[in-house]
Amino acid sequence: MATTWRDEGLLLAVRRHGEGAAVLEILTAEHGRHAGLAPGGGSRRMAPVLQPGAQLSVEWRARLEEHLGSWRVEPARSRAAAIMSDRRSLAAMSAISALLVAFLPEREPHPELYARTIALVDALGADSDWPALYALWELALLGELGYGLDLSQCAATGASGPNADLAWISPRTGRAVSREAGGPWSDRLLPMPRLFLGDPKHGEPDIALALRATGHFLDAQVAPAFNRRAAPEARARLVALFRP
């Protein structure tokens, strides 16, 4: 009995398959990251529609659930022009696609991450504060992958709240450490970005700190679990644009 479902999704990647077809990786709202063959998806007519970042209405069909299956896609919204207008937005879109394809398990729904991802790609090229959204998105991605950081209280003293003065993150446990408790080991700790504490007054150096922190956990903990030496190169190219 054939399996069919409909959903909406964000196009992450297009791989040409044969002359006219393409395998599309789509982050769907209800079915998670899902692949499928799109007949005609590699054609010139479809090229403007099937750019990473496009919002699609999709129908996935397969004879058996475990098959690759095939897509029928309809474009709902293209974001390519807005994203391509800015080099950082372009780099961010590549990093988002690469991280999700590399690390997010297939066919597992992640509705909160989906909503965050859509909000983020909508902001690319349109909202000047998207770098902060991106850093928070990576933090959320770590959480969805099971490597969430605990920044609610100091790991050493248990202090929490606005007076806890959380200034560091432990690179081993991913827990926050207060300035006083972490002082003697400050050279081994990751500086806490104000952005992660909800401070709205974050600047470019703070974004760089945030990306350094999330990058540490992506490289040191997530990537080895997927037999990779580090997070995808596309992320490194984005981070290089945010050097403090």
Added chain:
Amino acid sequence: MTRGQEPIEKLIELLARLPGLGPRSARRAALHLVRKRDLLLAPLAEAMAEVARSVRPCLECGNLSTAERCAICADPRRDAAQICVVQDVADLWAMERSSAYRGRYHVLGGLLNALDGTGPEELGLPRLAERVREGVSEVILALPATIDGQTTAHYVADILPEGVQATSLAQGVPVGGELDFLDDGTIGAALRARRSL
């Protein structure tokens, strides 16, 4: 085609691997070639053998050539201060058909791609950076208006030495194009790139 031992069957099998041809059209093409043995088959075989023997990528720019340097790189009338960066040789040929450009080229052979692992080394970008240091004042990035194409264009622009101008092709309404048939992104890009008349 499992028998595959007869020369004609081998020919059909090979033709079927060409872009735009399937097994049925390959059979038709093979039959046509055999019927026009003197007019088509023998000259085609000779031409293909000659191309296989002599055509190589130009050491300078990556264009196809029978010499170490292609005719464009070897032509002293071409402007050596301009390099046009294209994705592949088909794009170079398209630019040449326009006769609008008189500089030199650099063929990348692909685009940076986050997912298939194509990085700067695979595209020969260090070689481009070397060439640019040899008196080039402008690099024209004639790369596809896609996410990968523009990511590559920005990367190339970033590695250029100071003083070298990086430019890219305009995006917008094609000659003979009607707005009603254009996608939203192209109309948006055309509007942003509008100019005074």
